[in-house]
Amino acid sequence: MDSTVVEDLRIAVLGLGEAGGAIARDLVAAGARVRGYDPKVPAPPGVVNTGSEAEAAAGSGLVLSVNSASAAVDALRAGLAGTPPGCLWADLNTASPGAKRHLGEIAGDTGIDFADVSLMATVPGKGLRTPMLVSGAGAGRYAELLHPLGARVDVLEGPAGLAAERKLLRSVFYKGMAAAAVEALAAARAAGCEDWLRENIAEELTRANAATLDRLIEGSHHHAKRRTVEMQAAADMLSELDVPPLIATASRDLLHGLAR
Structure with missing residues (x-):
C-alpha cells in the first residue's frame, strides 16, 4: 500500500x-x-x-x-x-x-x-x-x-469466533498459571518464605520445555488420587495462613475428577 x-x-x-x-x-x-x-x-x-x-x-x-x-x-x-x-x-x-x-x-x-x-x-x-x-x-x-x-x-x-477461541484457550492456561503464582506467593509471604518460593517458581519456568508439559499432563492423570489429598492439605494450610485457597481448591477438585 x-x-x-x-x-x-x-x-x-x-x-x-x-x-x-x-x-x-x-x-x-x-x-x-x-x-x-x-x-x-x-x-x-x-x-x-x-x-x-x-x-x-x-x-x-x-x-x-x-x-x-x-x-x-x-x-x-x-x-x-x-x-x-x-x-x-x-x-x-x-x-x-x-x-x-x-x-x-x-x-x-x-x-x-x-x-x-x-x-x-x-x-x-x-x-x-x-x-x-x-x-x-x-x-x-x-x-x-x-x-x-x-x-x-x-x-x-x-468464521468469526475462531480468533477469540484461540485467545481464550490460551488464557485458561496463562491466566490460570498467573493466578496460581499470585496465590502461592501470597501464602509464602504469610509463611515468611516468599523469596524462596519466588526463586523456586522462576527456576521451574526457566527450565520448562515441551517435555515439562507432557510430564504435567501425564502426572496429573497417573497420580490424581494422591495429588487430590496433597492439594486438600495445601488448601488447609492456606486457610491457616488466612489466604483464601481459591486456586488450591480448584486444583483439588479437578484432580478429584480425574481420579474418578
Whole structure:
C-alpha cells in the first residue's frame, strides 16, 4: 500500500482507553486519518474527537471497536447508523466465541464485513504492533489494511469466533498459571518464605520445555488420587495462613475428577 492510500485510509476507533488510545496514536503516526469516540476519555493528539459511535464511523473504511465485551453489541448497533457501505467492522474486545459470532451476524445482516480480532499480548508498549489473530469474513481485508501501517496480524481461515477461541484457550492456561503464582506467593509471604518460593517458581519456568508439559499432563492423570489429598492439605494450610485457597481448591477438585 503506497503512502497516498495510507493517507486516504480513514479509521474510526471506538474506545480510547489504554488499548484503544495506544492503537489510535500509532495509526495517526503511521499516516492514517483517525476519528475517535469515547464517552469518558478525550481523543489523543491527532485523533479527531467525535460525539458518538455513528459520527466516528461516518466516512470510515475501517472501524475498530476497542471498548469492552459488555459494550460491544451496543457500540456496533450505534455505530452502524453512520457506517458507510463497504466499511469493515473489527471487534478487538476480549469476548467469548459466541459473542463474536453474534456481532458478526449483526454486521452481516446490514451488509458490513466483520473481523473478530484477538490481541495476543498486552497493548501498552506495543500499540499497533501488538500481535493479533483475526478470523471472520473480513479477516483478510483487515490484515491488508493494517499490515502496511506496521500491525502484526495473523489470519485464521474460518468464521468469526475462531480468533477469540484461540485467545481464550490460551488464557485458561496463562491466566490460570498467573493466578496460581499470585496465590502461592501470597501464602509464602504469610509463611515468611516468599523469596524462596519466588526463586523456586522462576527456576521451574526457566527450565520448562515441551517435555515439562507432557510430564504435567501425564502426572496429573497417573497420580490424581494422591495429588487430590496433597492439594486438600495445601488448601488447609492456606486457610491457616488466612489466604483464601481459591486456586488450591480448584486444583483439588479437578484432580478429584480425574481420579474418578
